[in-house]
Amino acid sequence: MGEPKAWNPNYGVVGSGDRRLAYSRQFSLSSASAAASSPRPGLARSDSSISMPVPYSPFPLHAAAAPANADFRFRWLATRPMRRLALLLALNAAYSAVELAVGLLTGRVGLVSDAFHLTFGCGLLSFSLFAMAASRTKPDSLYTYGYKRLEVLAAFTNALFLLFLSFSLAVEALHSFMQDESEHKHYLIVSAVTNLFVNLLGVWFFRSYARVNIVYRKAEDMNHHSICLHVLADSVRSAGLILASWLLSLGVENAEVLCLGIVSVAVFMLVLPLFKATGNILLQIAPGNVAPSAFIKCGRQITAYEDVSELSQGRFWELVPGHAVGCLSVQVKNGGDDQSVLKYVHGLYEDLGIQDLTIQTEGS
């Protein structure tokens, strides 16, 4: 049937509101059935790259233009999220440049430090954009698994940055607690308000990812989620600054400390699940969408199969969320048919959603 392979994002076509699809069980079931009807990977390709699904972009002209190997003429504005991110990036870059210039010329340190912070953020966002653009590149002999990992890496870096941010906000809160400076810099309010608006725009662009805990179904989920959290954290920080200066003008003591402390804790809590999830993928943890008991059950089924004498420990990891890879070793009884064992084991794991398997059969 012409059912598209599971990892085709409907994102650009259906609109960002349809992320609800990703959270329903139907989605994963349909992806599993699509996978089961597709040609078995073990006997399929003759090139040494992973079975890449149909090219991502829903727009056919972009599919035709996708480069054959890893050259750097990426389509930077191919999908809607990329365009939005590019816009966000441009806004942020322009704003921080202006802020830096004004700060340097008028000699206001606060503006300069804010501009620095924004520049770091811009750098990260551009890395995310780069990851989005580069991840569509086909695998080659150096990157046999392709470039999709870049998205997870970008998400991880964003999460790291946010952790640093929360830590530095805590330090700032401590600093102002000890220094007890009640001189709050007025000019920072203007910059904070502008910053807040730009970041809120970013949150709106990626509003379907504005949750703390998301089930990641494919690589870009992580990247988009990290971008959303990034702009969200920045807007929370700006809002905190505005609130602090308002409270200070009302005469509330230690308002800055309080607000900064709250913002720091908030950002930390926001980013921790993303950090853990991306870290786990990079650490090659077993696929999260498959319960450990399912693996054990599969193992038992394999050992119970008539031609199999024993099974070694299977090793599974996820390249990106949704793409699991595994290696197994199976000892086949003397005179047993290894090809049927292969088919059987492949079939078992495909039911779990793991298609990329290498099974070593021995001893027949």
Added chain:
Amino acid sequence: MDSHNPSPPHVPEVTMDVPSTSGATGNKFCRGSSCDFSDTSKDAKERSASIRKLLIAVILCVIFMAVEVVGGIKANSLAILTDAAHLLSDVAAFAISLFSLWAAGWEATPQQSYGFFRIEILGALLSIQLIWLLAGILVYEAINRLLTESGEVQGSLMFAVSAFGLFVNIIMAVLLGHDHGHGGHGHSHGHSHDHDHGNEEDDHSHHHEGHEQGHVHRHGTSVTVTTHQHSHSSSGQHQDAEEPLLKHDGDCESSEHAGAKAVKKPRRNINVHSAYLHVIGDSIQSIGVMIGGGLIWYKPEWKIIDLICTLIFSVIVLFTTIKMVRNILEVLMESTPREIDATRLESGLRGMEGVVAVHELHVWAITVGKVLLACHVTITQDADADQMLDMVIGYIKGEYNISHVTIQIERE
């Protein structure tokens, strides 16, 4: 002693790291705990040596930092306290490296089937990010110095403090950069990506420990019935005595007459190396600040030169980290390690007789030095699957020294 004679005292040892035998072909797969990926004794030894180094560095750092903090509070100088904060960042980097080293030795669990070696890589990434962050902070401070027009900045103090910081960092660098004591000997066991284990194996064979474990572990999954008594005989005499049951010992043979081979450059553990980079980066920064401080001391009007200087040195520091970042990224992207040419490997496999096609070839590293391979090989209808499997595994181990290999044999 006639080493051709396979009788006592050279009792042929059947050493396997898998307790059960099944058939003449032996066991080619790894049981969890006795596999390459568990913490072998060499790994543990090297790891504890690195941990010891880092612990000493941390203690020294903390002492110096305490000195600076006390001095800074007494002299009521922000500059000294700032430098103490930089030393604190050094401590943080060492702490990250220590944790990574310790965590990488954890036993593999079913959830983390490859063990925790990747934590080393993530820890190193974190360290590098810290370096970048510090460089950014330093540039910011320089701009700050430029903007505060008042003469608060004392060039002499800056100079003195950063000189002290430089001195401390140089001590650390010497401590951390000191190569492994065993590294310099002439025995190289072939291929460069085996660096972490290479040193210990040199150690074993050189110091006549006659310990089998090293080699058997490297060949992970093979049954070797050999008289590998390299502790008692010089390299040349092995050739006849070895009658490996399986042809998995290609690289072992080659390594035995590698006595005269070029010295393999001993590679540091990636975490020690990242801590070392951190310290080097700090020294470079200290030099930059010293120059800036000296300039301000000499001519307080030339503040802009201080900023330029800091910028230049920050860029230099960033350049020192590039190579490590590239290594880290390559591992995290599951890419083929640099030492291995995947196209050549694939064509070599395809050239073997009986092999029709090779697909889904993947080579990737768990951490720098531990390489895995997985591929699907299609063979002709009448070829013997087990024999083909042995040939392929032997070829890969011999040519490329990848010991953890999973091959799926298919018939056309």
